[in-house]
Amino acid sequence: MNRLFITALVVLLFLAACTGPEANEPPGPRIVYGLSLMPSGFDPHINASAELGIPLRSVYDTLVYRDPITGEFVPGLASHWEMSPDGLSYTFYLREDVHFHDGTPFNANAVAVNLDRITAPETGSQKARFMLGPISGYEVIDAYTIKLNFTEPYAPLLDSLSQVYLGIASPAQLAQYDNATYQFHQVGTGPYRMVEYVPGDRLVLTRNEDYLWGPSFYVAPEHPIQTIEFRFFEDPPTRALALESGDAQIMGEIQPIDAQLLAGNPNLRLYPVPIPGQPLQFLMNTRRFPTDSHTVRQALIYATNRAAIVDAVFQRFSPVAYGPLSQVTDFYTPDVAGYYPYDPGQAQSLLFTAGFTETNEDGILVIPTGPAEGTETPALTPTAEPVTAGVPLEVTAIVPPWGLTPQVAQILQSQWRTIGIDLRIRQVAGFSQLREAAQSGDYNLISLNFFGKDPDVLAQFFMTDAPLNWTGYSDFELDTYLSEGARQPDPATRESMYAAAQIRIMEQALILPIRDYINLNGTTATIQNVQFDSQGWFPLLYNFSILTPGDGN
């Protein structure tokens, strides 16, 4: 025990002596960037958190990049690429002037090593592996050319390859550390190097002065930030305070209620950034009474005053969502906006049609025990009718604690109550409890949404055999739209497939969309050129500029 301690001490002292003066005193200018949660792991190939990409987007380069303004794919580590006519393989021609932070050169072999790591089952990749879709393998054509092969066409590939989860790490470093420890010693080719990561405390980056191979939209500022220390501010009310007190210079996910304070402070700036992907939504269980009825599902959406929710909970910082994709997602169709405007009268008459013709002593709608005249009840739910007679219109919602979802559910409860719908809310503690609740099937509404610029995110929720098919809905037509949307390389075809899918999801009233996600970022006024990538979450730290007192500003 004692000997072990002394050995460890000696090793530590030796390491400290080796690292040299610049590591002890990171060069300035230095800022603190606040992260809103502590991810379970920081390895982009393994872990799935959006939070890990905020620092690591700048540690790694990707084969391609996506211009945040135009949405076009632009060269990254690959200077150009081509797709085979059948869509089953992509060939990437790599830059030859790139080297990793550890000095080793970047080449086709490095890409191969990364692909091996991501696809190996023992890596346990939670996201990166799935982003490669139906990949079957690769061929290293020469030192700077690599071909990726697929079992079927996979149109979302370039979007996947542009994300940090498929960032290219140094093979030498990957060989030196195992899957559990690499996250503490990450080495990429990006504009910042990772200096240290102390779990629960900080992750420090310093600028990579050798960086010459950035994508077209990486523009070096006049006053770059040399050192960025990421710290964790997991408690939402503390975030705006940390900016005001100077504990942090940039912070994501400011509480909407604090954002107004920020906007009114001349020393601070507010950057609301729309996040592509799914809006805040409730998936409706089509296999459980009463949401098994299409009419009831439609009525629930008509009964929801989304503008009031955005007003109260999100302080008007979010657009109301009408469909399964937020407005900044690829192939979003504005046609969904015509569906289900707030109309409690329409909701009531739909519920009447569904057989809820009477009100009990609590003011909740019920299906009368005797056959009600003039309604279509038997036609709509012929098998369920004997069981449901006399049962009040009770809807159960499972809500996670994040994203202000509990507050949204409480407003829904209040709004629905006025027309006789009884919403029971069950808040769960985290994602694993949410999944448990979903697997039990004992819910009518459950809230979950994923982010991503490519609409392929829908396939994970709405395909018949999808892992997150929590609506329980199965429809050949919708399955076809979603699978063809991922298979067809032609953007126009994809657009029509995904437009049809979005319309179908809303026609069937499979979800109750609430609001597009907006990340409320706050910074001090000294930070300038604040920009984010096309996925919305990830800052383009290379472009950030800092005003120091000496700049005369």
Added chain:
Amino acid sequence: MTEPDSVHRLLRRPHRQRRHYHAPLAVIMIIVLITLLAPALAPYDPRHAVSGGYLLPPSAEHIFGTDTLGRDVLSRTLWGGRQTLSTALLATAITIIPGLLIGAVSGFTGHWVDRAMMAAMDTLLAFPNLLLALVIIALIGTGANQVALSVGMAGLPAFARVARAAVLDARHRLYVQAAWAIGAPPHRVLIHHILPNIMETLLSFAAVSLSWALLNGTALFFLGFGGDPSIPDWGVMLNEGRAAFRVAPWIALPPGMTITLTVFAVNRIADSWQDALNGR
């Protein structure tokens, strides 16, 4: 020689008790009464937004203002008391009934039964109260009854320990030995001779358990383990108010003050009972 002194103390006892616990008892009674009458007293529905908006500051119409979702804070505080107090009472019952049973059996039986039961209790006592409650709720899931169960279970080991010590102490008293000597059966000794004599100790620790249950219960509700977030509870309200504290401090203050007042009053009662016991 000791006779006049003990008589004197006995005579003084009611006075000492009255002086210490009548005021806090009155406070508790008022709080309980108000929360019981919440349906009649609350001016608005605690779960539904009033028309006119959210984050309204205190006014004649809304004495404590409205919260982030536009609900009347006064009505929520009144209704919240029902939830908070009933959770705490249920939790206390879950603490003292099995706790008394374990403690009495353990202290009265002795031998390996005592050692086995106390080893189990000591293992649980090694965890801080709230941490134990968090572990239990992680196992049994969220909900108001689950909060009561986990908070009650977390308080159980300490109560069992106290009950055992009291029984052990009483077991060696002369009147218990006298009962044995005249051939009283064990259950009679326990129920008629030991329990009545340790009742005050147990009551005073039950009051302490209640104040723990209040604090831990509101803490779990505060952390969102109450299941349905729309159930008004002082802990839930405190959390909602904290998020908006800089913009609308009036949301967190009423539940914060009522929690403090209630716990303080309960603790005063426990203290005065303890004083009365020690003075005997």
